[in-house]
Amino acid sequence: MRYSLAVTPALSLLFTLVKAQTPAYLGALLLEPGLNNGKCLTAASNTDGAIVTIQACAGTTAQKWTFTAGSVKVFGNKCLDVPSGSSTNGNKLQIWTCRANNPNQQFSYTGAKHLSWTNHGKCLDLSGGSVADGNRPQIWDCSSSSANQVWNTGYSANALPNKSENGQSGTNACGTTSSQSSKCQTAWINSADDFCLWAPPSLGNIGDTERDEVAWCTKSGRGTRTIPNGALKGAHFVKTPDYVQITGVGDFTKINIRGGDSGGELDPHGADGNGNPVGGLVFGNTFGSALQYHEWTSFISDKEFCFRACIGPNAARNCQHIYDVMGCFWNMPANYDAGKYENCDADDDLPMGVYGTSTWHQGVSPTPTAHPAAKSSNCVAIASPTVGAPKRRRWDSGFEQYARAPEVTPAPTSRPQ
Numbered sequence: 001m002r003y004s005l006a007v008t009p010a011l012s013l014l015f016t017l018v019k020a021q022t023p024a025y026l027g028a029l030l031l032e033p034g035l036n037n038g039k040c041l042t043a044a045s046n047t048d049g050a051i052v053t054i055q056a057c058a059g060t061t062a063q064k065w066t067f068t069a070g071s072v073k074v075f076g077n078k079c080l081d082v083p084s085g086s087s088t089n090g091n092k093l094q095i096w097t098c099r100a101n102n103p104n105q106q107f108s109y110t111g112a113k114h115l116s117w118t119n120h121g122k123c124l125d126l127s128g129g130s131v132a133d134g135n136r137p138q139i140w141d142c143s144s145s146s147a148n149q150v151w152n153t154g155y156s157a158n159a160l161p162n163k164s165e166n167g168q169s170g171t172n173a174c175g176t177t178s179s180q181s182s183k184c185q186t187a188w189i190n191s192a193d194d195f196c197l198w199a200p201p202s203l204g205n206i207g208d209t210e211r212d213e214v215a216w217c218t219k220s221g222r223g224t225r226t227i228p229n230g231a232l233k234g235a236h237f238v239k240t241p242d243y244v245q246i247t248g249v250g251d252f253t254k255i256n257i258r259g260g261d262s263g264g265e266l267d268p269h270g271a272d273g274n275g276n277p278v279g280g281l282v283f284g285n286t287f288g289s290a291l292q293y294h295e296w297t298s299f300i301s302d303k304e305f306c307f308r309a310c311i312g313p314n315a316a317r318n319c320q321h322i323y324d325v326m327g328c329f330w331n332m333p334a335n336y337d338a339g340k341y342e343n344c345d346a347d348d349d350l351p352m353g354v355y356g357t358s359t360w361h362q363g364v365s366p367t368p369t370a371h372p373a374a375k376s377s378n379c380v381a382i383a384s385p386t387v388g389a390p391k392r393r394r395w396d397s398g399f400e401q402y403a404r405a406p407e408v409t410p411a412p413t414s415r416p417q
Contacts, residue, residue: 021108023153024273027161028064030057031072034113034150036131037311038288041065041151043095046075052093054126054135059156070106070118071098079105080124082139087120092127092136111273113150116142123149147313157283157290160186168279169212170201174223184224186281187215189293189309192237192341193385194219195246197227197305198266198277198298199255206257206264206300213266213277216255219390226387228254235385236335238346238376243310243318244286245346247334252302263301265331267321268294287311295319299328306332320352323362333373341382347374 170183
């Protein structure tokens with residue numbers, strides 16, 4: 001079972017008083033508001049008193065923060081700082097030269113992805129919920145229900161570390177040379193002919209290898225393994241307002257899944273806060289150039305797969321990962337037809353396990369039926385994916401941006417699934 005640790009506000013405060021928490025990710029990190037993965041906490045300059053604002057993520061030094069000794073540092077020796085130590089709601093943050101045990105510079109990263117001012121009951125808050133460039137984050141009373149206080153940590157796609165989590169068996173700095181022995185644990189999901197799946201590095205069952213899965217991709221050039229031509233028998237990509245999703249069927253004994261394996265669930269959290277696989281990162285270009293998906297969920301067996309990556313304030317709800325024995329059809333109702341490959345727009349599915357005002361929990365009898373698949377539209381058929389370099393162009397930042405694959409049927413279709 002892969003359940004995440006649920007921390008109540010009271011327990012969160014207790015943990016903060018005992019020991020400052022830090023993110024699972026290692027090294028210098030981007031701090032992105034949960035409302036928009038493409039914006040980053042940014043220091044205005046490397047000077048005492050410089051303000052911090054929200055700006056488009058560019059992976060600059062001013063956006064790379066490290067969690068050290070209970071403080072959040074930038075530029076090596078500057079710390080996120082509460083001006084004058086004032087706990088008044090609305091006090092805007094700054095940076096200041098780090099000083100050991102300075103209470104104005106002590107922060108803890110909680111299990112709810114809040115950046116809590118240690119021992120004060122205040123959290124870093126996105127002022128007014130605005131993700132406009134230049135907005136200055138503030139401190140505010142911590143609230144477990146406030147989307148303005150969710151801060152994701154992550155990396156620039158063009159500056160990935162060798163390893164992103166402790167205990168990682170592979171790497172995230174994968175290079176550009178594909179290899180069937182690659183240990184790359186960085187995946188992409190862009191379209192029905194440009195996506196990756198998690199599968200074992202050597203022959204095995206998903207349940208036994210979930211901590212060590214590597215990326216197998218339809219396209220070369222990202223340092224991953226490639227899915228052999230003919231392994232995929234159907235692939236259906238949808239873009240909704242809040243997530244991208246790829247579902248389908250195939251012969252996945254060709255990517256080291258043991259024949260007869262009913263598979264399992266993979267996600268970025270795992271039972272210990274590290275992912276399954278440990279260090280697994282997911283990126284894509286649908287909602288922004290080389291955007292990191294902080295919430296995603298995937299199932300794969302020897303014959304079928306589903307993979308969803310979510311954004312926005314409801315990302316965790318739409319990419320729930322607690323229903324790990326329920327499989328693809330229940331978690332991600334969609335098109336799984338063989339012999340078809342397509343890109344579609346779609347509405348959001350109803351959240352997994354939510355039925356009206358009730359939430360069903362795995363193991364409780366009776367088990368409810370799966371939600372119906374949401375309506376899809378603008379479906380465009382494509383050819384069966386084959387290994388080859390993705391169509392892309394390079395921006396000045398070094399991020400990847402992919403062109404849409406050529407269409408093989410000119411007239412889009414619309415249908416309910």
